Amino acid sequence: MDWEPVREKLVAAVKDLSIGHPYVVIDGLLGGWAKALAEEADSLEFASKLLPHTFQFFAGGQQHFFKHPGRRYLDLDAARQEGQPTSLTSHAPRLMRFAVDMLPDLVASLRAAVPKLGLAETAPHVKLQLTTGEVGCTPCHYDTSYNDPTSLQLSILIYLSEGWCPEWGGELQLVPFLEPPVLLAPSFDRCVLFLADRRLHRSLPPRGPGVQKHRWLLTAWLDGTRVDAPLWNSSQLAPSLQRLLAPALHRELYLEALRQSLPPYALAREALLREQRQQIEELEKDETLMGLLEGLRELRAQAQAEDADDASKRRRTATEAVRSSAKLRHGPSSGAPNRSSASKCWCKLEFQTAKGLDEATW
Secondary structure, eight states: OOHHHHHHHHHHHHHHHHTTOSOEEEETSSTHHHHHHHHHHHHHHHTTOOEEEEEEEEETTEEEEEEEEEEEEEEOSGGGSTTOHHHHHHHOHHHHHIIIIIHHHHHHHHHHHOGGGOBOSSOOEEEEEEEOSTTOSEEEEOSSOSSSOOOEEEEEEEEOOTTOOGGGBOOEEEEOSSSOOEEEOOOTTEEEEEETTSOEEEEOOBOGGGGGSOEEEEEEEEEBSOTTSOOSSOOSOOHHHHHHHHHHHTHHHHHHHHHHHSOTTOHHHHHHHHHHHHHHHHHHHOHHHHHHHHHHHHHHHHHHHSOTTTHHHHOOOHHHHHHHHHHHHTOGGGTSOOHHHHHHHHHHHHHHHHHHGGGSOO
């Protein structure tokens, strides 16, 4: 593969992210190399190198482990290969070269071209993922989370399912904090980039013939020192606060995604749904957070009702919406807090966020 034009495309895309674009799509990123990487992915799967996606959960006071029937993966970066780099290289030399040589070179280029992101010198975490079957999809999540805080700054997704038809589903759904979701088909050789700490997303289940097809995804996560830091002039809520409120703000989406991503017979499904509902209820019991959520829900409803072309012109900022809605809802006649106390609540939230709201387990 001629790496230089690929690297240039990726650097240009990350520059767009650094000035405020919510995500960037590059179709045809790898060219002829995409087919070669897809063939090597099949070779790894045939050689039984992929591992089942496994997680632990609690139910009935006991710890349980669940192996997902529709999701498998393989770490490709040297730090996570569990002592089998030689074996992987023999089955997938191009994939390994991409993960071990080319992506670190990309990091060096990005550090020089986009210093604003504060990307770290550490090698990227690279994972090959395979999803199949009716529950071959993922729940709503941020790549940077509260229960497993990381330094992940940038997510790069490359789809490697040759011949995938749009009607087969399996789309990547990006969920802007206050705007309607965006659906992106997992088209062959399509690359999607976004900032790991501020882009809620999930993958949708496949449909029709897609249920029986393999859906390959090659993902690279780049570490950085600016996670949760303000990167541009913006009146949006801090990324850490967005991640805290997202389950309650997008309640139905979170619950739907959990139902779709786990078999109906699985004990894990009911346990995780119950835990998710409890987390949402805890958020909504907090008076300060609930006032903020009500304002954000009003703002989101306005955005969804507006035409996409002029939504950005007429939508108020999150801060203005919360303060003005607090004034309207909690005027003196209601006996509830006035605008002054609402502002104090806002300051309290900012202080709590600075102290570390990531101690919660949302």
